[in-house]
Amino acid sequence: MTPTTRRQCFASLVIVTIFMLLSMMTYSLSLGGIVLAEWVLLACFAITLPWTAIGFWNAVIGFFILRTKKNAAQHVYPASAGIIGNEPITSSTAIAMCIRNEDASQVNRNLNSMIARLVAAGEGDKFHVYILSDSFEPETIKDEEKIFSQLKNTWAGQVEVTYRRRDDNPGFKAGNIREFCERWGHRHDYMLTLDADSVMTASSILKMVRIMQKNDTLGILQSLVVGLPSDSAFTRVFQFGMRMGMKSYTIGSAWWQADCGPYWGHNALIRMKPFIDHCHLPKIEGKSALSGWILSHDQVEAVYMRRAGYECRVLAEESGSYEENPPHILEFIRRDLRWCHGNMQYLHLLNEPGLLPTSRIQLVLAIMMFVSSPAWMLFVLVGTTAFIYPEVGVQMQGVGPGYTLFAIIMAMIFAPKIASIADVLLRKDLRKSFGGGFAVVFGSMAEILFSMMLAPIMAVANTIFLFKLFALGKAKGWATQSRNAESLPLNVTAKHLWPQMLFGTIGVAGVLSVGNFDALTLVICLPVFVGPFLAIPFGISSSHEFFGNLAAKYGIWQLPEEEQPPVIIRALDLPAISIRAAHEQNSELHSPLTTQQLLDIDADLDIVSSNVDDMRVVA
Numbered sequence: 001m002t003p004t005t006r007r008q009c010f011a012s013l014v015i016v017t018i019f020m021l022l023s024m025m026t027y028s029l030s031l032g033g034i035v036l037a038e039w040v041l042l043a044c045f046a047i048t049l050p051w052t053a054i055g056f057w058n059a060v061i062g063f064f065i066l067r068t069k070k071n072a073a074q075h076v077y078p079a080s081a082g083i084i085g086n087e088p089i090t091s092s093t094a095i096a097m098c099i100r101n102e103d104a105s106q107v108n109r110n111l112n113s114m115i116a117r118l119v120a121a122g123e124g125d126k127f128h129v130y131i132l133s134d135s136f137e138p139e140t141i142k143d144e145e146k147i148f149s150q151l152k153n154t155w156a157g158q159v160e161v162t163y164r165r166r167d168d169n170p171g172f173k174a175g176n177i178r179e180f181c182e183r184w185g186h187r188h189d190y191m192l193t194l195d196a197d198s199v200m201t202a203s204s205i206l207k208m209v210r211i212m213q214k215n216d217t218l219g220i221l222q223s224l225v226v227g228l229p230s231d232s233a234f235t236r237v238f239q240f241g242m243r244m245g246m247k248s249y250t251i252g253s254a255w256w257q258a259d260c261g262p263y264w265g266h267n268a269l270i271r272m273k274p275f276i277d278h279c280h281l282p283k284i285e286g287k288s289a290l291s292g293w294i295l296s297h298d299q300v301e302a303v304y305m306r307r308a309g310y311e312c313r314v315l316a317e318e319s320g321s322y323e324e325n326p327p328h329i330l331e332f333i334r335r336d337l338r339w340c341h342g343n344m345q346y347l348h349l350l351n352e353p354g355l356l357p358t359s360r361i362q363l364v365l366a367i368m369m370f371v372s373s374p375a376w377m378l379f380v381l382v383g384t385t386a387f388i389y390p391e392v393g394v395q396m397q398g399v400g401p402g403y404t405l406f407a408i409i410m411a412m413i414f415a416p417k418i419a420s421i422a423d424v425l426l427r428k429d430l431r432k433s434f435g436g437g438f439a440v441v442f443g444s445m446a447e448i449l450f451s452m453m454l455a456p457i458m459a460v461a462n463t464i465f466l467f468k469l470f471a472l473g474k475a476k477g478w479a480t481q482s483r484n485a486e487s488l489p490l491n492v493t494a495k496h497l498w499p500q501m502l503f504g505t506i507g508v509a510g511v512l513s514v515g516n517f518d519a520l521t522l523v524i525c526l527p528v529f530v531g532p533f534l535a536i537p538f539g540i541s542s543s544h545e546f547f548g549n550l551a552a553k554y555g556i557w558q559l560p561e562e563e564q565p566p567v568i569i570r571a572l573d574l575p576a577i578s579i580r581a582a583h584e585q586n587s588e589l590h591s592p593l594t595t596q597q598l599l600d601i602d603a604d605l606d607i608v609s610s611n612v613d614d615m616r617v618v619a
Contacts, residue, residue, distance in 0.1 A: 003258035044379035062252030063419035116598035117202035174297035197324035204320025219310025223321035240557035265298035296342025303359035328543035373462035433560035504533025
């Protein structure tokens with residue numbers, strides 16, 4: 001089946017699903033005719049449906065491939081199957097790490113570990129590390145200059161290391177990469193883009209280089225990035241949920257996206273020449289909040305690469321490519337709002353000439369991903385108001401259709417998680433790597449409750465932000481990210497989450513004020529308000545050091561990398577690994593690897609098996 005046929009098939013499934021769900025909703029509201037409030041409900045419901053339908057069919061297709069194909073990643077990208085692992089590296093690759101007021105010692109830790117493994121693999125001379133700084137804090141700059149000078153001296157003669165700092169940061173991260181391209185890009189065939197929290201094994205990096213060497217039309221090869229073990233309770237739950245939901249989802253999306261795959265801005269290998277020639281981002285003209293430099297640069301660079309005739313592919317192997325996720329809810333919201341702002345800028349790019357139809361659809365979907373938040377909020381508010389005040393005129397065709405539709409929507413929303421959980425439970429080795437069957441089931445149930453709490457909190461944040469963006473013209477900048485686990489104080493949490501608490505309080509009070517509510521209304525409305533109502537204690541408790549340490553100690557929401565940490569994970573000396581090792585009194589895992597030990601260990605020991613269908617952690 002060709003990529004075009006796959007996309008047509010997938011689009012048909014999504015369109016038919018949306019039509020059927022809209023028809024069910026219309027029927028449910030058709031008693032006595034459709035009044036204004038019901039038209040609003042239908043419109044809001046329609047806006048939220050595309051992402052629900054896409055996620056569902058990604059999960060269904062992905063689960064089918066996982067259960068029927070020996071190697072799902074190779075099935076969705078066959079070109080990755082021909083790599084043996086001993087092909088000579090004949091190209092030059094720049095490893096470009098972008099930083100901005102980061103902890104230089106942690107950046108050095110990550111880079112030193114990766115460089116050591118490349119040297120141990122005998123391929124260090126094929127890579128040149130560039131540390132691209134946009135830092136402006138004096139103390140940070142001082143640390144960078146000292147630490148990265150030492151890194152350069154450590155690897156002199158084995159791997160070239162260049163540190164460069166810009167005095168200003170036009171274009172933000174994309175501008176940082178663009179300045180590198182114009183200055184040094186012509187020296188290299190490929191570029192491996194990394195964020196400050198990125199870590200990749202040598203095996204993963206070398207495999208990606210070998211794949212790109214073999215495929216001249218491949219422009220961007222995106223690795224499947226997973227979270228590093230964390231001692232933050234918030235991060236542990238979130239990453240566990242991502243890990244349980246991403247496998248079937250990613251395999252399914254890779255099946256139909258094919259050569260129009262994603263680029264997430266980091267942990268990806270890029271062909272230099274077409275990127276330099278065709279992926280220069282425009283500065284959006286005007287004085288609106290959407291003008292200026294593009295924040296969410298990655299998706300735009302991907303569609304520009306496709307416009308130039310080069311493929312963008314995802315290597316859907318759950319191994320060897322890592323990142324750190326936000327340590328608490330406030331940092332999570334801040335990151336999400338930056339993405340929201342960046343995705344809204346795509347409104348100015350939809351009419352770009354020469355974009356492929358799939359690329360335009362991807363830009364539209366990226367916009368709708370955040371527009372669905374206010375649509376969902378309005379749906380809830382109108383529905384709850386109609387429940388409290390019957391004179392609004394909303395009438396349902398009995399509880400049967402409502403229950404059925406609600407059950408279908410919930411099943412579709414959680415389909416990616418359900419599919420991946422089922423796949424994990426059906427595979428003995430994979431099940432063991434997540435802590436066993438009970439740990440998977442318990443962790444998944446707790447994570448689903450966590451997601452149900454988090455989703456409306458995020459929806460309120462996105463809705464408020466979009467209102468400020470379009471109505472008040474207030475934009476979102478590019479602030480330094482917090483990466484370390486920390487307990488949030490009450491005053492800071494309340495300062496940022498009081499709108500959610502206010503929304504939840506009004507909603508809970510409104511629903512409970514009606515004495516004769518039916519069970520359907522209680523099931524549908526109340527959970528939407530409970531999360532925001534408890535937003536402040538939720539934010540504080542999920543960030544608290546005690547709960548994070550407890551979860552790490554006993555392996556709650558365990559990742560496979562915690563069961564038997566790969567060499568490169570051990571080298572990072574992560575608190576989560578140390579806490580777990582101390583609890584189990586495992587002195588071997590408690591001691592981080594030195595640079596010399598990294599060099600002494602055989603290169604093939606630092607990988608997690610690249611077979612997504614038979615993932616085993618090898619130490």
